Amino acid sequence: MPVRSLFPAVAAASLLLTASAQEVVTTRSPEPTFRLTQEEIAQGWHVLFDGRSTDAWRGYRREEMPDRGWRVVAGELRHGAGGGGGDLVTRRDYRNFELQLEWRIAAGGNSGIMYRVVETDGPSYHTGPEYQVFDDPGNADPKHRVGALYALYAAEGAEPKPAGEWNETRIVLDGARVEHWLNGTKVVEAEFGSDDWKERVAASKFAKWEGFGVHPRGLICLQDHGDEVAFRNIKIRELVPEEARRGEEVVLFDGTSENHANLAAFGYHLRGDTDAPLAAIWTVRDGVLVCKGQPVGYLYSKDSFEDFVLEVEWRFDPAKGPGNSGVLLRQVGPHKVWPKSIEAQLQSGQAGDFWNIDQFGMQVDASRTKGRNTKKTHGNEKPLGEWNRYEIVCDDGWVSLRVNGEVVNEAWSCDDVAGPLCFQSEGAEIHFKRIALRPLLSPRGG
Numbered sequence: 001m002p003v004r005s006l007f008p009a010v011a012a013a014s015l016l017l018t019a020s021a022q023e024v025v026t027t028r029s030p031e032p033t034f035r036l037t038q039e040e041i042a043q044g045w046h047v048l049f050d051g052r053s054t055d056a057w058r059g060y061r062r063e064e065m066p067d068r069g070w071r072v073v074a075g076e077l078r079h080g081a082g083g084g085g086g087d088l089v090t091r092r093d094y095r096n097f098e099l100q101l102e103w104r105i106a107a108g109g110n111s112g113i114m115y116r117v118v119e120t121d122g123p124s125y126h127t128g129p130e131y132q133v134f135d136d137p138g139n140a141d142p143k144h145r146v147g148a149l150y151a152l153y154a155a156e157g158a159e160p161k162p163a164g165e166w167n168e169t170r171i172v173l174d175g176a177r178v179e180h181w182l183n184g185t186k187v188v189e190a191e192f193g194s195d196d197w198k199e200r201v202a203a204s205k206f207a208k209w210e211g212f213g214v215h216p217r218g219l220i221c222l223q224d225h226g227d228e229v230a231f232r233n234i235k236i237r238e239l240v241p242e243e244a245r246r247g248e249e250v251v252l253f254d255g256t257s258e259n260h261a262n263l264a265a266f267g268y269h270l271r272g273d274t275d276a277p278l279a280a281i282w283t284v285r286d287g288v289l290v291c292k293g294q295p296v297g298y299l300y301s302k303d304s305f306e307d308f309v310l311e312v313e314w315r316f317d318p319a320k321g322p323g324n325s326g327v328l329l330r331q332v333g334p335h336k337v338w339p340k341s342i343e344a345q346l347q348s349g350q351a352g353d354f355w356n357i358d359q360f361g362m363q364v365d366a367s368r369t370k371g372r373n374t375k376k377t378h379g380n381e382k383p384l385g386e387w388n389r390y391e392i393v394c395d396d397g398w399v400s401l402r403v404n405g406e407v408v409n410e411a412w413s414c415d416d417v418a419g420p421l422c423f424q425s426e427g428a429e430i431h432f433k434r435i436a437l438r439p440l441l442s443p444r445g446g
Contacts, residue, residue, distance in 0.1 A: 033075030034233045041377050044400065044407035048090060048220070049101075049234035051075030060087040060221065061119050069224060081106065081228040087124045089117060089219040092363075092412050095396055096241050099171045099220060101234040107163040109135050109227035112150060115173060116218035120211060124221045125150075127211045129192075131171055131180050133229060135163040147182035152200045155180065155187035166232075175242045217396055238400065238410070240309060240393055247309075247438040252301055252421070254434045255287030263289070263299070269335040270297035270425075281425055289432040291325070291425050296337060298328065298422040306330070306418035307440040310392040313433040314346060318385030322348030323428020326355065329394055331419040333358070341422065342414065344392055344401050346430065351388065352376030352401050352408030361415035362399070376401070376408040387433060395440055 033051030048056045052072065059066040069085020071078055079085065094115070105111060114128030130150035139145055146167070147155030160182060161167050170181035180188035191197060192213055206212040222231060252265045259265070261284045268278055274295045281292050282299055291299070316323045328341040340358035345351060354364060354374040364374040380403045382388050391402040396416050401409040423432065 034235075036235065038378070040235070042380075042406035042408075044237040044402075044410070045235050046237065047235050049077050049231065051232060056090055056092070057088045057222075058091055059085065060089050060117075060124050062086075076230040076232045077222075077234075078230040079111070079222075079224055079228065081109075082226060083224075085224055087114075087224050088222040089119075089124070090221075093217050093219050093397075094173075094236065094238055095217040095398065096174050096239040097172075097236055098239060099234075099236045100169070101231055102166045102168050103133055103229065103231045104161075104166045105133055105135050105163055105230075106228035107135055109163065109229055110225040111227060111229040112221075112223040112225070113169065113171065114221035114223065115171060115178075116213070116215050117221045118211065118215045118218045122209070124223070126209045127213075127215060128218060128221055129178070129213050130223070131169060133169075133223070136160055147180050147187040149178070149180060149188050149190055151204050151206070152197075153188045153190050155182060157185055158182045158187045159185065172239075174239055177242070237407075238395075238398055240400075241395055241440055247440065250303075250437050250439065252435040252437070253289055253432060254436065255284055255289065260284070265301055265303070266299045267302055268297060268299050269337070270295050271337040287433070289435075291423070291430045291432070293323065293325075293425055293428040293430065296425055296427065298337075298424045300328075300331065300335070300420040300422040302420070304418040304420055305394075305437065305439060306416065307395050308393075308437045309440070310390070310394070310421065310435075310437040312390040312392070312435050313387050314390070315387045315431050315433075316348055316384055317429050317431065320429050322384060323430055324348070324426045325424045325428065325430045326426070327390065327392065328357070328422035328424065329392065329399065329419070330360070330415065330417050331422050332415075332417055338424075339422070341419065342399060342411065343424075344390065346390075346424075348384065349379065349381065350376070351381050351390070352379070352403045354401070354409055354411060361413070362411045363413040364409075364411045374409065374411070376403075378406075378408060380404050380406045380408060 036045055054065050058064055066085035069079055069083035111133040112130040114124055114130045117124045117128030132148040132150045134146050136145050142154035143151050146160040147158040168183050172179040176192040178190050179186055253260050283290050325346040326343040328343050331339045331341040333340045338357050340360055342360050343355035343357055345353035353376050356372040368375040389404055393400040397413045399411045399414050
């Protein structure tokens with residue numbers, strides 16, 4: 001199966017700058033020099049720079065890439081000394097993530113990688129903490145050296161390569177905890193909002209910038225500090241929030257209690273004027289929730305949920321053949337067939353597809369989207385009749401679909417609203433063994 005990025009397809013040409021860094025010249029792009037493996041895609045990685053396309057980037061406080069300063073050369077995203085152009089930021093924002101890339105800097109050069117940047121009237125560093133990219137010799141301040149959390153935390157045990165050689169950087173953000181890695185070694189670990197963090201910020205120049213390091217979600221930023229620097233092989237994956245691993249589980253159905261057998265957590269809606277009773281469509285047999293598939297409609301949770309990690313175990317009856325159904329997320333507005341929502345597809349062979357219902361606000365990979373449907377990156381369903389497991393993350397604007405342990409789709413900038421969870425009756429018998437979720441804490445506090 002071909003390997004595909006979760007990021008949109010790139011154009012066949014890139015903009016390269018002349019030596020003067022003033023005139024923009026269009027040249028034919030080479031093939032990408034950096035691709036994800038199938039294993040990386042299944043882990044949720046996507047490419048931010050593949051050696052050819054800058055589609056994932058734009059200028060800070062701009063709609064497009066700068067027309068000067070930055071250029072794509074030999075698989076590298078380079079900034080020329082004195083070229084101008086300003087900082088670059090990702091088009092997509094991130095909350096919890098793992099970022100990996102390589103960089104090299106010219107002798108005496110200075111740059112940085114910032115995260116959770118929010119565009120304000122001020123520069124990017126007014127909001128975004130910085131991973132220091134620097135040519136270290138002669139720099140006496142350990143908090144300004146390579147890998148440091150600039151001006152706050154020194155990079156302990158850092159061993160950067162000399163100017164002109166490639167270094168490997170890894171940044172991990174999970175809630176309030178951040179880690180900086182350099183060439184395979186963890187050199188910084190800090191916690192936003194801790195007493196130690198507050199003391200360090202209060203003693204620094206950041207104390208006068210109210211928005212510094214407080215935003216729970218923001219952009220990744222590559223700094224233009226006026227010096228020559230190059231980046232390559234940039235990839236990122238958004239992470240399931242840490243609180244999902246410690247939050248209290250809400251079990252909507254597992255077939256083991258009287259309330260579950262009575263489906264007390266759910267209501268239902270059917271197409272048109274159909275007045276069939278619940279038990280004519282959804283029944284519990286031997287601890288399994290069985291949906292007959294007719295009439296068309298959906299079972300919905302009486303409670304509404306906004307940010308959560310949802311686990312659903314399902315299968316179709318092999319004796320009755322493949323079927324169609326779906327899980328509707330963040331349903332808003334009146335009940336109807338079908339209500340405004342994001343659908344995580346359950347149709348046989350298509351589990352992991354998105355369907356956008358009634359123009360729900362969301363962004364998806366354009367290269368895999370046709371109309372309202374966004375195809376999964378790859379299939380990972382078990383044979384017909386075996387139990388499958390869905391893990392669905394709704395975290396602020398990010399929605400991720402994981403089928404049997406592999407990430408197969410994601411959307412971002414989604415409308416962050418509370419709504420019921422809906423399970424479709426769509427013409428075929430489908431079985432559910434377990435429906436449970438862990439509500440996430442509000443992301444507003446980091």
